[in-house]
Amino acid sequence: MIPFVYRCTECGKEYKRDEVKYLCPDCENNYVPGNPLRGVLSIEFDYEELSRAFDKRIPCWDLFLPIESKYLPNFPVGNTPLHKAGILGKHFGLQNLWIKNDGLNPSGSLKDRASYLVVAEASRLNETEIVAASTGNAASSLSSVCAAAGKKAIIYVPASAPKAKMLQNILCGAKVIPVKGTYDDAFKLSLEHTKEKGGLNRNTAYHPFTIEGKKTVGLEIFTQNGFKVPDAILVPVGDGVIISGVYKAFYDLMKAGLSDKLPKIICAQAENSSAIHAYIETGEYENLKSSNTVADSISVCAPSNAHMARKAVLESNGFSITVNDAEIMEGQKILAEKSGVFAEPSASVTVAALQKIKELELFSPDEQIILLVTGHGLKDIETPLKNITLPEAIEVK
Numbered sequence: 001m002i003p004f005v006y007r008c009t010e011c012g013k014e015y016k017r018d019e020v021k022y023l024c025p026d027c028e029n030n031y032v033p034g035n036p037l038r039g040v041l042s043i044e045f046d047y048e049e050l051s052r053a054f055d056k057r058i059p060c061w062d063l064f065l066p067i068e069s070k071y072l073p074n075f076p077v078g079n080t081p082l083h084k085a086g087i088l089g090k091h092f093g094l095q096n097l098w099i100k101n102d103g104l105n106p107s108g109s110l111k112d113r114a115s116y117l118v119v120a121e122a123s124r125l126n127e128t129e130i131v132a133a134s135t136g137n138a139a140s141s142l143s144s145v146c147a148a149a150g151k152k153a154i155i156y157v158p159a160s161a162p163k164a165k166m167l168q169n170i171l172c173g174a175k176v177i178p179v180k181g182t183y184d185d186a187f188k189l190s191l192e193h194t195k196e197k198g199g200l201n202r203n204t205a206y207h208p209f210t211i212e213g214k215k216t217v218g219l220e221i222f223t224q225n226g227f228k229v230p231d232a233i234l235v236p237v238g239d240g241v242i243i244s245g246v247y248k249a250f251y252d253l254m255k256a257g258l259s260d261k262l263p264k265i266i267c268a269q270a271e272n273s274s275a276i277h278a279y280i281e282t283g284e285y286e287n288l289k290s291s292n293t294v295a296d297s298i299s300v301c302a303p304s305n306a307h308m309a310r311k312a313v314l315e316s317n318g319f320s321i322t323v324n325d326a327e328i329m330e331g332q333k334i335l336a337e338k339s340g341v342f343a344e345p346s347a348s349v350t351v352a353a354l355q356k357i358k359e360l361e362l363f364s365p366d367e368q369i370i371l372l373v374t375g376h377g378l379k380d381i382e383t384p385l386k387n388i389t390l391p392e393a394i395e396v397k
């Protein structure tokens with residue numbers, strides 16, 4: 001393992017490995033429940049040593065993980081396909097459009113990457129219970145990885161979460177606690193749980209390994225793209241952790257001397273859940289009073305990693321765009337029709353965003369653009385079924 005320290009993304013203070021667990025103790029004091037987290041920790045490796053240890057001819061990406069390989073669960077996560085989407089690209093006037101299909105992870109979402117690393121950390125710390133709040137996907141990913149690693153997942157989830165995601169948790173043996181409230185309420189309850197009853201908390205951004213786990217999607221894109229940084233990556237954004245993970249991947253690659261630029265990181269949000277978009281546009285952060293969108297996985301009033309998400313977009317010369325629910329559902333249909341990839345509504349936000357990007361001519365036709373598909377369509381069939389009439393059965397003669 002390459003040595004690392006935790007660095008507070010807010011005050012810059014550094015901490016050794018077991019000196020802290022979740023947030024910067026100084027900045028955490030300023031945290032007010034129901035607001036973005038304060039003092040989120042980022043992992044800074046000894047990049048000189050990383051650069052020395054990494055051999056491009058036989059790349060070992062575990063070197064980019066802040067844990068010894070022996071703790072990693074014996075459960076294949078990641079290595080999802082990156083492929084060109086010619087017909088979809090043509091539809092949007094783009095010659096070099098690609099899809100990174102992370103819906104093909106074991107539980108059907110990118111969040112498996114974060115759960116995988118937090119479960120590894122739980123093994124190192126001899127923790128048997130892992131607690132999380134989730135709109136659904138983080139929960140089902142944690143339930144899935146915990147089942148594979150022989151650990152217990154304890155899940156706080158809004159009662160309104162899609163049934164398929166609830167079902168995944170229950171079948172994987174998790175303890176599911178539905179909350180009559182929002183994701184933000186579930187988040188608060190799960191923090192109270194670990195403070196009072198123990199266990200390791202996997203809440204997104206709260207545990208720094210969630211960002212490190214999600215960064216592996218960026219490392220994979222780089223590898224699958226022949227060690228080249230694409231021009232842009234479109235990311236569906238809810239609490240801002242996936243987009244921070246994508247940024248962290250390319251930050252680490254630069255610091256390790258493997259690349260010399262960041263891709264433009266594009267934030268795509270649902271119009272009714274766009275706290276980070278507003279923050280990027282205005283520089284002023286404000287919680288939303290309510291959040292209501294068909295894209296349940298990215299529905300959040302107080303995104304936990306708002307500050308780092310904004311930094312990812314600004315430092316990479318990216319931009320942010322919002323789309324409404326009708327556009328999201330249309331995006332889901334276009335993605336399926338023109339590429340064969342069935343994504344859940346939240347993962348279709350980027351396709352809806354492409355329509356606007358096309359109208360505004362924000363990309364030149366030959367730029368290499370990657371759509372990050374974060375969750376499988378079978379995660380939520382109730383929402384698209386509202387707009388679709390299944391064909392009548394014919395008689396057999």
Ligand SMILES: [Zn+2]
Nearest residue numbers: 008011024027
């Ligand atoms: Zn701090």
